[in-house]
Amino acid sequence: MKLKICLMGLLCLFFQVNAQTKPTTKHLEVGDKMPDVQITNIMNGKFKTAKISDFKGKLIILDFWNSFCAGCIAGFPKLDSLQRQFKGKIQVLLVNPESDHETERSMKIVIDRMNTWSDLPFKLPIVFHDKAISENFSFHGVPFMVWIGPDGTIAAIPDKSELTKENIGQVLTGKKITLKRSVDRILSPGKENL
Numbered sequence: 671m672k673l674k675i676c677l678m679g680l681l682c683l684f685f686q687v688n689a690q691t692k693p694t695t696k697h698l699e700v701g702d703k704m705p706d707v708q709i710t711n712i713m714n715g716k717f718k719t720a721k722i723s724d725f726k727g728k729l730i731i732l733d734f735w736n737s738f739c740a741g742c743i744a745g746f747p748k749l750d751s752l753q754r755q756f757k758g759k760i761q762v763l764l765v766n767p768e769s770d771h772e773t774e775r776s777m778k779i780v781i782d783r784m785n786t787w788s789d790l791p792f793k794l795p796i797v798f799h800d801k802a803i804s805e806n807f808s809f810h811g812v813p814f815m816v817w818i819g820p821d822g823t824i825a826a827i828p829d830k831s832e833l834t835k836e837n838i839g840q841v842l843t844g845k846k847i848t849l850k851r852s853v854d855r856i857l858s859p860g861k862e863n864l
Contacts, residue, residue: 697808700827704730704818707802709763713774714781715795722822729760729825729841730818731833732803734767737776742813745830746784750794755835759842764796767804767812774798814852817841827852 698704706723722730733749735742746764753762766772777798784792797803807816807827815833819825825841826832828849840847 698806698824700824702824704822711798713777713796713798725761727820731762732765732816734765734814735812737780739812762794764794765800765803766798768799768801
């Protein structure tokens with residue numbers, strides 16, 4: 671009997687300590703302030719590391735993707751075009767969430783393909799094996815997009831169809847906009863994305 675009580679006490683203590691030491695991440699929503707996270711592992715850009723605050727005053731478009739998502743990669747030329755069109759006003763970051771199956775080689779293959787498909791050099795920065803940005807959002811598949819307004823708050827978590835120069839222009843002028851929200855893509859067992 672004493673052994674059972676002792677074991678129950680140890681289990682209670684274990685769960686209490688475990689609950690206290692386990693970090694709880696609040697997933698950000700529209701209107702929340704984006705933390706000034708340190709971004710590392712940046713490929714294909716002018717910079718290798720950055721902080722969110724480095725892009726203050728710009729609309730930051732985070733496009734979450736992976737190298738197995740053909741729909742994600744098909745959207746890169748449009749993002750590249752918008753980055754050029756709104757030069758100095760927006761910063762597109764292609765965010766590749768931390769994963770066991772992604773490699774630096776797979777990123778370079780995507781970059782090489784993008785350069786082959788276009789007359790202009792592909793210049794969008796890729797945040798490779800990201801955890802710092804991704805852990806702030808709740809999503810189960812890609813593509814997934816987040817817009818951080820020039821003031822550092824989450825302006826939208828839009829569907830890809832909402833990626834237009836008109837919508838970008840409205841965010842840049844400080845207008846509150848309501849965009850169709852990105853549908854959460856639940857992964858099926860054994861599937862990478864839908």
